[in-house]
Amino acid sequence: MRPFVFTQAQNQEQALAAAAANETAKYLGGGTNLIDLMKEDVERPSELIEVAGLGFQEIKSNQNGGYTLGAMLSNADTANHPDIRRHYPLLSMAMLSAATAQIRNMATNGGNLLQRTRCPYFYETSMPCNKREPGSGCGARNGMNALHAIFGWNEQCVAVNPSDMCVALAAIGAKVQVQRVNGTTRTIDFSDFHRLPGDQPEADNTLQPNELITAIELPKPAFSKHYYYLKIRERSSYAFALISVAAGLQIENGTIVRAGLAMGGVAHKPWKLTRAEEFLTGKLPQTKNFEQAAELAMREARPLEDNEYKVEMGKKAIVRALTQAYEKNA
Template sequence: MRPFKYTNAKDVPSALKLAAGNPNARFLAGGTNLLDLMKEDVERPDELIDITRLGLTQIKATGSGGISIGGLGRNTDAANHPLVRQHYPLLSQAILAGASGQIRNMATNGGNLLQRTRCPYFYDVAMPCNKREPGSGCGAMEGINRMHAIFGWSEKCIAVFPSDMAVALAALDAVVKITNASGEERVVDFADFHRLPGDMPEKDTNLSHGDLITSIEIPKNNLADHSYYLKVRDRASYAFALVSVAAAFEMKGNLISKVRIAMGGVAHKPWRAMKAEQMLIGKEPTEANFKLAANAEMADAKPLEHNKFKVELGSRSIVRALQMALNGGKS
């Protein structure tokens, strides 16, 4: 870990000002991923601006019937907030599927969205990695890529985004509220928050230096009765997803009237399964329909040498998550 200056920001304006003054400064919130990567010498800021004392932790109903979740609130609090549990159980479940109790107590909601990939070639400074060191090559492409992407990857990068929470937020049509270095606020649709790797895998998101996530808003929906977050992993708990699925739908009579499906562990960003969603609208929630939709989505997958299984696993996971959602989350 390189030497860095530690600065304690007192309020939002001073945090923004500090960041604006130093292009090599980083905000420090939960620190669960940033410090990990600094110890690995992957992240090399020369200043950390502690933003844990800025507030921005509130969870409250919005005027339009949705919910606003403070960017600096802790994951545990978001998962356990009565409004979230009651109206967005999918989000609770996804948060609780991630990491461990200790880490969820530390990690912030904004920070969760800014996790970097767990690709082992990214983490190991002895290895080539275009994300860590643009132009050095992708170690995983010809290497061991069992954990890697099957959708949306580029020749430059095949990494996947590790968050669970973000997969649920993608399914729930969340928006991210951001204040930039000059104090200007903007709202970004969740689908536009994270990026596909393309030619610039070093850029995970569309944030600029000094941008601060102040809150995440989820619009009102009626998906709570039928939602489920399924996570498939190599051990029962405390492991990153091979594939995960956030699935939720609304019924009108016997038919699906609205459906949201997002996947984790398959791409450089939470992967909205739009094809599957379209195929399910107006259909009965049967296993056969679930399968047709899932297979249609996975037909576009481009697996790599070691992750071909993710195509079949992805398809099965979509079906299973929808079935669980149908049964109100019970098997």
């Protein structure tokens, strides 16, 4: 690990000012991803600005009828909070499927949004990676890419977002609140927070320089009865998803009036299944409709040389997640 300056910010204004004064500084929350990347010499910040002690650790109701999650609250405290378990069990289920209890105790909500890909070419500094070193090439594009993207990739990058929490937030339709250096704030729709590689594969999200995530805003609960988070992985713990599906259904009088669907392990960002959601709205919660929704969802998949299996696996995973969601409290 390279030398760095450690700054313990006393308030958010001090944290923002310190970040603005040093373009190579990084905010430090739980550090469960950032510190690993520093040890591997992938991330090389000259300064770490500790923000975990700044507050933003509450869960409270908001004016939209939903809840607001503090960005510095741990994943474990969020997932196990009684209001989240009661009103957003899909989010709780997804968060509790991630990593290990020890990591969930340390990892923060804001940090979870910012965690970086686990692509082995990204971690191996001797290999080309446009995300780590722009312009060097993408080693995975024509290399070992069985774990990589089937949606939204280009020749610049085929990596996938590793988060479980973010897949559920995409399905729910959350928003991200951020603080700017000039004292103003802005709110980002979750579908716009993460980005596809485009011509800037090194950029994982749409945050502007030095912006600080302060909260995640959840909409009015819709999927508290019918929900399921399916995570398919190579081993049962401490493994990232080959494919995951967050499925929520709002059912009234036997008909689906709203669906929330997103996939993980398939793209540079949590992949929102908008066409499938629209198809399911107004339909009966039946297998044939779930199968047709899965076909629609996977229609635009573009598998790489080694991950064509993800297309069929994705279809079956969507059907299974929707079926499990419907059968809860049916």
